[in-house]
Amino acid sequence: MSASVTVRVPAKVNVQLAVGAARPDGFHDLANVFLAVGLHDEVTATPADTLRVTCEGPGSDQVPLDRTNLAARAAELLAARHGIAPDVHLHIAKDIPVAGGMAGGSADGAAALVACDALWGTHASRAELLDICAELGSDVPFSLVGGAALGTGRGEKLQPLEVGGTFHWVFAVADGGLSTPAVYREFDRLTPDAPAPEASPALLEALRTGDAEALAATVTNDLQPAALSLFPALRDTLATGTAAGALAALVSGSGPTTAFLTPDAPSAQKVAAALTASGTCRTARVATAPAQGAQIIRSAPKAP
Numbered sequence: 003m004s005a006s007v008t009v010r011v012p013a014k015v016n017v018q019l020a021v022g023a024a025r026p027d028g029f030h031d032l033a034n035v036f037l038a039v040g041l042h043d044e045v046t047a048t049p050a051d052t053l054r055v056t057c058e059g060p061g062s063d064q065v066p067l068d069r070t071n072l073a074a075r076a077a078e079l080l081a082a083r084h085g086i087a088p089d090v091h092l093h094i095a096k097d098i099p100v101a102g103g104m105a106g107g108s109a110d111g112a113a114a115l116v117a118c119d120a121l122w123g124t125h126a127s128r129a130e131l132l133d134i135c136a137e138l139g140s141d142v143p144f145s146l147v148g149g150a151a152l153g154t155g156r157g158e159k160l161q162p163l164e165v166g167g168t169f170h171w172v173f174a175v176a177d178g179g180l181s182t183p184a185v186y187r188e189f190d191r192l193t194p195d196a197p198a199p200e201a202s203p204a205l206l207e208a209l210r211t212g213d214a215e216a217l218a219a220t221v222t223n224d225l226q227p228a229a230l231s232l233f234p235a236l237r238d239t240l241a242t243g244t245a246a247g248a249l250a251a252l253v254s255g256s257g258p259t260t261a262f263l264t265p266d267a268p269s270a271q272k273v274a275a276a277l278t279a280s281g282t283c284r285t286a287r288v289a290t291a292p293a294q295g296a297q298i299i300r301s302a303p304k305a306p
């Protein structure tokens with residue numbers, strides 16, 4: 003048994019988020035093209051007398067430390083399946099914006115699962131880990147696999163996608179958060195006759211060839227009108243990034259983080275500087291994509 007295991011896990015942006023009508027179970031069928039981006043949380047699992055969660059980093063005061071934390075729920079689900087007690091200390095070093103539409107909570111759930119599996123020696127198969135991820139939330143399986151993937155169903159059924167290059171992104175972190183269910187409810191109000199969601203062949207081809215201009219021409223987010231309706235100030239942020247030279251500007255998932263695709267690293271720095279100077283966001287972060295899914299980065303052996 004190890005004394006501690008640390009897992010690094012990426013944020014995501016949805017380069018296409020096609021949303022259908024609400025299903026009888028309250029979820030929406032999606033064509034959700036996920037792209038993992040290089041902003042990361044780290045989750046460290048250490049043996050403890052009881053299940054405990056701590057969190058440090060930007061926005062950590064908004065992260066629940068009880069058993070509703072997705073990292074804690076992941077530990078409980080894995081332990082229950084293997085008939086062991088979920089006695090572990092999970093420490094989250096947060097860098098993914100909280101409640102920002104970048105799947106930070108999902109990322110922590112996937113990371114905790116991988117960390118506990120290694121710490122406890124439960125040796126869950128990839129299929130079992132993916133199954134637990136889907137139980138935790140629609141976005142959690144993608145946090146495990148990373149890269150790029152098409153998510154169908156409620157987003158949990160993944161098909162890996164090829165990515166032919168590096169994309170340069172800027173993320174404008176908003177002051178405040180948006181609740182994902184509230185954004186879906188606003189989508190339902192604004193879109194009474196949503197068609198069945200379909201992935202865009204042109205967008206998948208742009209990812210495959212690594213062509214930023216082609217990707218910029220094809221990105222879409224069906225939740226964007228709903229996010230803008232609930233958070234109108236995001237229009238100014240989007241306009242600021244576009245004026246500074248972004249190829250595409252969109253709300254990330256359910257928002258309120260906004261995402262800007264740029265042609266190269268210097269343009270990304272320029273767009274980030276313009277966003278920061280404008281006062282239309284709390285902070286701007288530069289990141290490249292794709293990024294790897296949840297990975298063990300440290301495993302400290304137990305002292306003899």
Ligand SMILES: C[C@@](CO)(OP(=O)(O)O)[C@H](O)COP(=O)(O)OP(=O)(O)OC[C@H]1O[C@@H](n2ccc(N)nc2=O)[C@H](O)[C@@H]1O
Nearest residue numbers: 028029030103104105139140141156182183186255256257
């Ligand atoms: C919108 C997206 C886009 O990737 O993510 P965020 O931008 O919030 O990170 C996802 O669909 C969010 O996924 P996730 O945050 O895992 O959602 P879940 O925990 O499974 O569900 C939370 C709530 O969101 C709504 N929901 C979620 C997924 C889906 N396909 N249809 C829905 O209607 C439901 O109201 C559900 O009760």
Ligand SMILES: Nc1ncnc2c1ncn2[C@@H]1O[C@H](COP(=O)(O)OP(=O)(O)O)[C@@H](O)[C@H]1O
Nearest residue numbers: 065071072100101102103104105106107108110
């Ligand atoms: N480990 C976690 N990190 C962040 N938020 C969490 C976590 N576990 C549960 N949550 C809850 O999930 C909500 C959504 O947070 P997050 O996953 O960061 O954003 P989003 O769903 O917009 O991508 C938070 O407001 C918080 O109450």
